[in-house]
Amino acid sequence: MAIKNLFQHFPTIKSTDYKEMLAETGLDLVVHKRNLYYADSLGVTRENPEKVAIARISDGAFLGTVGKDFGLNQYAQTYEFAEALTFQEGAEYVSGGIIGKGERAFLSFKTGEKITLPGGDEIENYFYIATGHDGQQAIDVIPAPLRTINNTVLRMPESRGCGFRIRHTKYVDNHIAKARQSINKVKNYWATYQKSFDYLSKTRLTDGQLNDYLKMVVEGKEESSRAENIREEIRNIYLKDRMIVAFPATHNTLLGAYFSVVQYCDSENIVVRKSKNDRKDATTCRIISMIDGNAAQRKADGFAFALQMLHKMSGVRITI
Numbered sequence: 630m631a632i633k634n635l636f637q638h639f640p641t642i643k644s645t646d647y648k649e650m651l652a653e654t655g656l657d658l659v660v661h662k663r664n665l666y667y668a669d670s671l672g673v674t675r676e677n678p679e680k681v682a683i684a685r686i687s688d689g690a691f692l693g694t695v696g697k698d699f700g701l702n703q704y705a706q707t708y709e710f711a712e713a714l715t716f717q718e719g720a721e722y723v724s725g726g727i728i729g730k731g732e733r734a735f736l737s738f739k740t741g742e743k744i745t746l747p748g749g750d751e752i753e754n755y756f757y758i759a760t761g762h763d764g765q766q767a768i769d770v771i772p773a774p775l776r777t778i779n780n781t782v783l784r785m786p787e788s789r790g791c792g793f794r795i796r797h798t799k800y801v802d803n804h805i806a807k808a809r810q811s812i813n814k815v816k817n818y819w820a821t822y823q824k825s826f827d828y829l830s831k832t833r834l835t836d837g838q839l840n841d842y843l844k845m846v847v848e849g850k851e852e853s854s855r856a857e858n859i860r861e862e863i864r865n866i867y868l869k870d871r872m873i874v875a876f877p878a879t880h881n882t883l884l885g886a887y888f889s890v891v892q893y894c895d896s897e898n899i900v901v902r903k904s905k906n907d908r909k910d911a912t913t914c915r916i917i918s919m920i921d922g923n924a925a926q927r928k929a930d931g932f933a934f935a936l937q938m939l940h941k942m943s944g945v946r947i948t949i
Contacts, residue, residue, distance in 0.1 A: 693763030
């Protein structure tokens with residue numbers, strides 16, 4: 630069964646016009662701030678002096694709690710700089726939409742760059758812009774190349790400077806400058822991917838080195854039995870999946886180990902745990918995990934640890 634990647638959880642964008650794109654994806658959603666109230670110990674209703682709610686105007690649905698000074702921008706305003714990405718910087722709309730009731734929003738693009746690995750394995754240059762009204766996310770521009778042969782989305786470690794963050798402010802300005810800065814960042818990370826893939830695809834792994842890599846990626850994130858089950862699933866992809874073993878760049882290589890981690894994280898079979906107090910539905914939790922949660926973090930870890938292994942095994946150091 631084909632993997633459904635992150636971009637495919639949102640409507641495919643057909644329009645090149647910005648306003649039409651907003652309507653097509655639901656990013657023309659309109660919200661406002663509403664006062665929050667609570668009952669004190671005497672049963673008296675009081676207004677919260679520090680926090681307000683973000684709610685949809687159309688039906689009053691609650692999206693999140695923010696500080697009173699939070700710079701509220703409609704998604705149409707927040708994404709306005711993205712228009713310059715398509716008309717002046719050569720990017721193309723791919724997909725986009727809201728997550729849940731509109732707590733988060735997502736817009737993805739592709740550029741013309743492509744990496745072709747031995748055997749015809751191709752990587753295309755995609756990136757996305759994620760933001761939200763739930764007070765938990767700024768405006769993040771994240772490089773996320775697509776491995777076309779099996780439809781999986783790659784990630785770099787954000788903790789090491791990957792991506793470009795724009796703060797929520799009361800005013801959205803300098804759209805073209807932000808667009809250019811965003812596309813330059815994406816292209817810089819693309820160059821790093823291209824350089825690293827060449828080295829990783831030429832670094833062959835023994836069984837012991839594969840085990841060491843998997844322990845680095847998974848160890849300490851789950852209880853031991855769950856961790857071993859995850860490692861075993863990734864190991865099986867690496868050893869048996871035709872999208873890994875059929876290509877010279879990934880068969881028995883460090884690049885194949887990294888791609889196996891990515892393929893595991895994009896698998897529909899992966900279980901996303903959520904807290905008992907999480908009001909989001911299972912699908913929303915899964916999508917958020919793929920954007921900036923556990924699945925995205927594990928992919929980023931997979932890349933970082935692959936570069937660590939590369940340096941340890943061959944002395945090659947690639948800075949990300």
